[in-house]
Amino acid sequence: MAKAHVYKRDHINTDEIIPARYLNTDDEAELAKHCLEDLDVHFVKKVQPGDIIVAGSDFGCGSSREHAVWAIRGAGVKTVIAKSFARIFYRNAINNGFNIIELPEALKKINNADELQIDYQNGLIKNKTTGIDIKFAPLPDFALEIINDGGLLEHIKKK
Amino acid sequence: MAMTITEKILAKAAGKGKVAPGELIDANIDICLCVDVTTPPAITMLAEKGIDKVFDAEKIVVTPDHFQPAKDIKSAELHKRLDEWARRHKIKYYYKIGRAGVCHALLPEQGHIRPGEVIIGPDSHTCTYGAFAAFGTGIGSTDLAAALATGKLWFKVPASEKIVFNGSLCPGVYSKDVILAVIARIGVDGALYKAMEFVGPALAEMSMQARMTITNMAIEAGAKNGIMAFDEVTKQYLDEHLKDKTDYTVFESDDDAEYEAAEHFDCSAIEPMVALPHLPSGGVPITDCAGKAMDQAYIGSCTNGRIEDLRIAAKILKAKKVAIRTIVVPATPTIWKQAMDEGLFDIFYDAGCVIAAPTCGACLGGFMGVLAEGEKCISTTNRNFVGRMGHPKSEVYLASPATAAATAIEGKLTDPRKYILKS
């Protein structure tokens, strides 16, 4: 079961997700060690494989560094649920085959440490802790196609 | 159907007669920028997928900049991967160290940016190129890999928002103050996914260098691109800078094109601005924050590291001494030489500044000016996020080169008009 790590903040930016002082490598495992370091130094210790990050609007704003997606994925995070995403982060996630969920009421319906179960196909989050079912609009078809192909490069290779 | 300039450029790039906001397109890429931090991962991805090729060795511009000259061993490895790849694919426009510079200052200066074209780069401030009536946008490494291999990339056509600059700037107020005022009003996601189209009489009076400072920061409002119309000022800059390929197509927004929103600014009323930590939208007039002690001043970056910026700072620093660490970073080797030839280095030296080699360096907390815990820096860069220039508990205050120079002299946030109106 996936646990939610809730950050009640808008504009969590790529400098907080993976500070530039670690950008001298693109090794996912190395980046993962510093995931969210400037926002929450304890995050990497707390996170378990399959967990979920939940945040406010404009998640991933700032730089174009795809290292942000790699650090999050490398840390074992399954998905990010946010009120909205910054555009380059959104692209980078899709291009990496990393599913993300845009959910305007993210911070209202999910509390820290809630256990969540996600049905991507039908756009449904089951909050096991509160017992509430939360509907979300799945990503657009073209994005799901890229994700299902395993990312943009596999997608264009297929074409 | 009426279209905006952004829609027209994207329609042409997609080989279509028209496009509308929200439409998904496959666009042909005219120029693909490659920098040191984000390109090596793309190179590796391509190799891993067995598609180690480039779509056109003459449409790719390579410059190491973020960590060049290499700041440590790992950065040196990135540069090595970039160098090996650029040579192997015979990239025509590969700026090696000595000619390399901060990408968004270098590409226009070296004549790689033409109106009507689509320019992508694995750096969020690629939106700078919109100052030339072009479509420029930042992308990630996977996007870059796809573009390098195919010369194409998917885009969703953005809706446009008009930003109107009326009036005229007062002395001591610069384009940096204008864009900080815009972001302070609309917020860091005020133009999320949109095209920000800048228009108005105050813009017409600005040089290309000043205009680039504005489009550079469109991303700080969340925009996909920032764009400006072509005019005589654009033409003159291009006449002086375009080299190998000098033809281009000029697109203009139709009078009845649709905009999702419009924001009007009276530039005569804008004061020198300082964006307080930790968001670029933290802008307040200098009169509201003057007096706060700083530890460092940083004058450089793709936002304000061009020759005009250095001239503005030098004018204020002339025959003065700085009270805090002051780091001047000309954005490209050409700017560096020009500043030296014009005697600006003498002024900086006499004032007690250090002059660095062209690099992104401390703008992103890389090297050459990184902040210690608790330190505060007045900076001409574009981002003041937590930890952006160093320790997570350091602070960055964004301002114009004039405000940074005046602040350097007094060691605390200072209104530059005091120095400008006197001289």
Ligand code: SF4
């Ligand atoms: S100068 Fe700063 S903002 Fe500009 S490209 Fe370099 S790191 Fe990015």
